[in-house]
Amino acid sequence: MDAELLELQQQFESAQQAKSSVRLSERNVVELVHKLQELHFLDSDILHTVTGKEYITRDHLRHEIEAEIRKSGRVSLIDLSDAVGVDLYHVESQAQAVVVGDPGLAIVNGEIISDSYWDSAAEEIDEKLQECSQIALAELAAQLRVGSELVVSVVEPRLGKIIKGRLEGGQLYTPAYVSRICAMVRGAARGITVPTNLATVWNSLQQLLQDTDGANGVSVEGAFFQSQFNGLVKEGEVLGSLRAGVQWTPAVFAHAQRASVDSFFSQNSYISYDVLQKLAIPQPKQYLQSRYPEGIALDGVFVHPSMVEMLDAAIEDAIEHGNWIDSLSVLPTYVGPQDVSKILSLCPSVQREIKAAKAIVMGESCIFSNSYVKVKFKSLH
Template identity: 30%
Template sequence: MKLTFCLENILTGRVNLVDLVDTLCVDHSVIEKRASVLAHSDSSLCFVLGQLISKDYLDSIAEEINEKLQQEGSTTIAELVKHYELPGDFMLEVIVERLGTIIQGQQDTNDPTVIFTDAFVARHRAHIRGVLSAITRPTQNPNDIQIPGMAEKLILSGRVPGILSGGRQVHRAMYIPSIYSRTQNEWVDNFLKQNGYLGKLNVFKISV
């Protein structure tokens, strides 16, 4: 009990148990056992990678993450893991629990380890719409489409006329604008009316 009391008083947010060995003059295995018991009995504490971490500390780093997120528009769990030196699964759980409260953002529906702000998504949606609207012929991997699925959503909603083929992976996707298909169909109709036939060479040229 005395050791548990010491741990509670030493803990100011995040502490590595290795650092407590000299401070408490107690064997590491004993500290680790007590820390585990403490974390299980106190919902405000977490025991992660040999460290005791308080929920207040997690809230404080969530505030830091939100500030950075609002400035940059997006972040990834990989970046946060590297910065805070915490496990990926744990970091993701911390973020998800605080989305909509401390952290004002949303997860990418295709990759939950990517976090966006609503403003970033809105800006990127408008950008993608502009890029796709300017395309007049089939184009593979349209430039600057960073959010997988965004182009597909715009096309399905009718806000961008065309189709996306080749799968949902951005680097393999082929965008075919409606104006291109319409132009090809008109060319075929006009050729048939004027010549009465459509040869294989003609079909090959227009890639029907």
């Protein structure tokens, strides 16, 4: 029995050591693997490489993708396909699965990018920003090979944390530079005493920066100056009114306007619209009606009710004494014939005497008492 067992062992050993005369081709191996998959002896998630000489599981492919991401935080799907030797379709499919399972990853323009990569990029951006005082987002987008909108979405949440700067109008500025610009805008705004188009002020500040900093100075857009100015207005550091976004009227000018108008009107009981136009007050009639609601707006002049009362008293006196009067001799020279009729219509004594046939109006501005007219007619006969 032992002899038979020993003989069988020797035969088995000889069979193992003998070289096979039959070898499987690569095609046979592929067919064999497919057959084993059909018979469920092998998992169906096995993928073959682009060369067809190797097989890889989906789990291992995901592991390879994750390993590449850990190396740099940013990897191209095309580069991944070349590195692992698997068709791009399968790489994209597994990359989606990796990104879905990790909120810190995203696929952007055919690349997997991690939050840690953006944090590192933000540190580099901040380092460059502190050196240059200003960086354009378009420049960053070109360096990072991504769109400007993506750069904004990356930069904004990291401002004040990793990036010590301020984003304005597509530009990044350091806090120190922002403070400098703000101080320049504040000084320029407080120096304005008359209505001014702010665009001319910003152009002057840009020229000043170029003269001060030279060719290496930071280029500042007018929109940035405007943004700083709007902030100062909102905080009450500069006072005035802004019209159409660029036309600035400082409070000191508006105060001088009001003081000048008030002084003239109180002293004369009238004011012409030309005076307001010379003071750069738009829509003078509406301005006066708003400021002096009790006043009377005529075509060429704005008068106080006391002016009507004065004329009414003078006309009443002339009629009582059997005389006549030219209204223009009582009214300011700015009052033209077209305005006299309106003023006379507001004089109660004139309207009363005309209805009572005690007075008549001639030549638009002259009022004659009936007794005066009768005397003159009698003297002619």
